[in-house]
Amino acid sequence: MQMHATALRKKVEANEVFDTHPEVSLDFEHVRTALKKSYSRPFLLVDSSIVRNKTRRFKIAMPRVKPHYAVKANPHPRVLQTLIEEGVGFEIASISELDLLINLNVSPKEIYYSNPMKSRNYIEYAASKGVEWYVFDSIEELRKIVSIKPDAKMYLRIDTPNIGSDWPLAGKFGTHLSEIKEIISEAAKLKADLAGVTFHVGSQCRNPQNWRVGIERAKKIFISMRRAGLNPRLLNIGGGYPVRHIKPIPSIEIIGEIVNTAIADLPEDVCIMAEPGRYLVSDSAYFVCRVVGTTTRKGKRWMYWDAGIFGGMIEVTEGLRYEILTDRKGACIPWDIAGPTCDSVDILMREEMLPSDMQEGDFIYIPNAGAYTTAYACNFNGFPLPDVVVL
Ligand SMILES: Cc1ncc(COP(=O)(O)O)c(C=O)c1O
Structure with a gap:
């Protein structure tokens, strides 16, 4: 079916050009099952x-x-x-x-x-x-x-x-x-x-x-x-x-x-x-990583993940915004989020709203992360590459 310019304009005016199709993500139960087995490093779980x-x-x-x-x-x-x-x-x-x-x-x-x-x-x-x-x-x-x-x-x-x-x-x-x-x-x-x-x-x-x-x-x-x-x-x-x-x-x-x-x-x-x-691949996967530590610097809350810019999260540097899920239920406060390396460019997000009670060891779940995550990751500073598991 083809669309004429006027029909398209009407859709734009009605705000219908945006995707309201329910997006399908990997069933979170697969993530829970994987985590029950063990966790040694960040991983991408893909549903083919x-x-x-x-x-x-x-x-x-x-x-x-x-x-x-x-x-x-x-x-x-x-x-x-x-x-x-x-x-x-x-x-x-x-x-x-x-x-x-x-x-x-x-x-x-x-x-x-x-x-x-x-x-x-x-x-x-x-x-x-x-x-x-x-x-x-x-x-x-x-x-x-x-x-x-x-x-x-x-x-x-x-x-x-x-x-x-x-x-x-x-x-x-x-x-x-x-x-x-x-x-x-x-x-x-x-x-x-x-x-x-x-x-x-x-x-x-x-x-x-x-x-x-x-x-x-x-x-x-x-x-x-x-x-x-x-x-x-x-x-x-x-x-x-x-x-x-x-x-x-x-x-x-x-x-x-x-x-x-x-x-x-x-x-x-x-x-x-x-x-x-x-x-073709982004929605198929959850990226899972973990909080290495938290601290307060000049009154700001910081958290450090075991996957940063070099570990699969580089796309945030150009403005891509992921949905970030956690198991915590606390009221959201602004967090500065960094990766685990010693490089000062390894800062992922500033003032990202996440639960105030986040702690060392908490898991971070990022849906729709099957593209340009693990493909970009490198071993900088000796941190391991994220694992990729395809279901
Ligand atoms: C030549 C070329 N084709 C295709 C792609 C895929 O683009 P996308 O993942 O945005 O569909 C890229 C991405 O950089 C590219 O450089």
């Missing part, structure tokens, strides 16, 4: 059936758009296996991610190398394993790819607005519109197979119009490509589909209506894909 359901919901919302999961969001093999069973393709940033997929027998045809800046030996390795599709966003990278794999199928990452995204990705990547003409003529001159366009609206994007703008830009670029004798046949609408935390989000169905309308006039032979990461 939620990953399946989210994948199906995504496909229903955008029937013409084939999801290619962004492995970086959660590269656990069981998560990847679940997505393989759901018929999803993949997007990779590195050759270690490629190896993970090859070990799970994913066809290289289903793997898109979507990191716009790749080292020469990574491209050589990917080409030797049969990866066909490569992104670029600069003349230099275009030439690099062509010099290694002249028959590579390539897609151009363009700049697109990241307004309203909790984790913006604009700036570092994306060809500016003023540079596209030169890139297209260079691709034509090199006889390169510049076959598509992609963009990323920013992760946890709460503004569905960003996708419309990206698609409109891509369609204009397709016209210029055809004029230059190229054969554009891939539109990759990237990632960014948001999940429920604290702030309201547009539902995947609303995003789907905007995307479906914007792609409706694209010829059938144009393949349309997306690269959802967060959307």
Whole structure:
């Protein structure tokens, strides 16, 4: 079903663009059961059936758009296996991610190398394993790819607005519109197979119009490509589909209506894909960690967790707000929350309202934390990586 601008405006006015669909989280009883066994370090408990359901919901919302999961969001093999069973393709940033997929027998045809800046030996390795599709966003990278794999199928990452995204990705990547003409003529001159366009609206994007703008830009670029004798046949609408935390989000169905309308006039032979990461895995998991200690500094209450910025919680640094649950019932007071390392950047939240009676040893439960948590964690200061358990 497609939505006209007026119908959409009415929904916006009625505040209906936000997702009121009851979000499904992992059943908390699984967390209780896991904790009854033992606790030695922070862990992520993932329910693979939620990953399946989210994948199906995504496909229903955008029937013409084939999801290619962004492995970086959660590269656990069981998560990847679940997505393989759901018929999803993949997007990779590195050759270690490629190896993970090859070990799970994913066809290289289903793997898109979507990191716009790749080292020469990574491209050589990917080409030797049969990866066909490569992104670029600069003349230099275009030439690099062509010099290694002249028959590579390539897609151009363009700049697109990241307004309203909790984790913006604009700036570092994306060809500016003023540079596209030169890139297209260079691709034509090199006889390169510049076959598509992609963009990323920013992760946890709460503004569905960003996708419309990206698609409109891509369609204009397709016209210029055809004029230059190229054969554009891939539109990759990237990632960014948001999940429920604290702030309201547009539902995947609303995003789907905007995307479906914007792609409706694209010829059938144009393949349309997306690269959802967060959307497919976030809701499936609880992240569990523990209070190492509490104290009062200059009149402020502080608590230290055994997982901080280096232990899986880095996304709070860019404004992502998690729901934080505890077993305490005391009245809420403002807490400053830090991770366990000695680094002064390892501060997670300021004045977060949590029960006044929180103490050393209390557990912290964070729902919808299956994406970009454990995937980011490192051993800094010798703290162990969080465990990942997939049900
Ligand atoms: C190229 C690319 N595609 C897809 C994604 C996935 O984005 P998200 O998890 O917001 O859907 C990312 C995330 O950084 C990315 O860099």
